[in-house]
Amino acid sequence: MRVAMRPMSLLESGESTGEVSLGRLLDGEACAAGRSDASPQEVIEALCRGGWPRHLDHPVARCQLLLRAYLQEVARTDIPQMGRTRHEPAGVLRLMASLSRNIATTAGATTLSADIAGDGAPSRKTVADYLGALRRVFVVEDVPAWPTHLTSRATLRSAPKRHLVDPSLAAASLRALPERLWRRPSTLGPMFESLVVRDLRVYAEANDAAVYHYRDSNGHELDAVVQSGDGRWLAVEVKLGAGDRLDEAARSLVRACEQIDTTRVGEPAKKLVITPSGYGYERPDGVTVLPLTALGP
DSSP states (O other): OOOOOOOOOTTTTTOOOOOEEHHHHHTTOOOOBOOOSOOHHHHHHHHHHOSOGGGTTSOHHHHHHHHHHHHHHIIIIITGGGTOSSOOHHHHHHHHHHHHHTTTSOOOHHHHHHHSOSTTOOOHHHHHHHHHHHHHTTSBOOBOBOOOOBSSSOOBOOOOBOOBSSHHHHHHHTTOOHHHHHTOHHHHHHHHHHHHHHHHHHHHHTTTEEEEEEEBTTSOEEEEEEEETTSOEEEEEEOSOOTHHHHHHHHHHHHHHHTBOHHHHOOOSEEEEEESSSOBEEOTTSEEEEEGGGEEO
């Protein structure tokens, strides 16, 4: 049996209390969590450092230096070992930067190729070949679309969402230290979503579940769907902010769930808005607010 050895989750690195179990959420149990000791700023530091065991005691800047060195070795030596007779390490690194800019989106090979500026940008086919190689060396790990049924005439979007095995690789590729990310919420938001996906994958695997995303042609979407082997599922919206932004996220989550034919897949065990930190609680509208720093398997 092959088991994917993923980077550590926040629970494993000591930055989540683990008091809320993903398995119990799939059972429909109520969520309650006290405010964690970790601040949103510390969560973003953990995002930039990554779940690499030897990085825990190093400053974030040093961790990113090591991660860039790792990506350079991937481009220089690992990609040729995947069977490509010709490749350009610089092209692979430029693709990694493009993936980092497009993290948590459904950008296709054509979009990524167009995003790589300059002479000698790889073609769409070359980008597709590089993406396949990066998956095989466990750097890229996309989230597949959830194959569900809809109540409306909307159609499902089938493109996968772009993610790396750890969002710290994206931060390092873009040289984005925590203080820089705080000044660029349009970049920080998708990277935090990728951090949530990383941890959900770890906890889902421990519960015989898998992680998907949902998007339809009417613009409704779920950042993540966790579905167990017996069909129970969780709807997930990821949100950095609080207050009005939480209300907005909850409304979006409810609208997306209304598009799904629950006569076929059942009602979601929970509708979750996952935040960096804070309290975990049940809202009157049936949405659960859950800090990532309280989540465990």
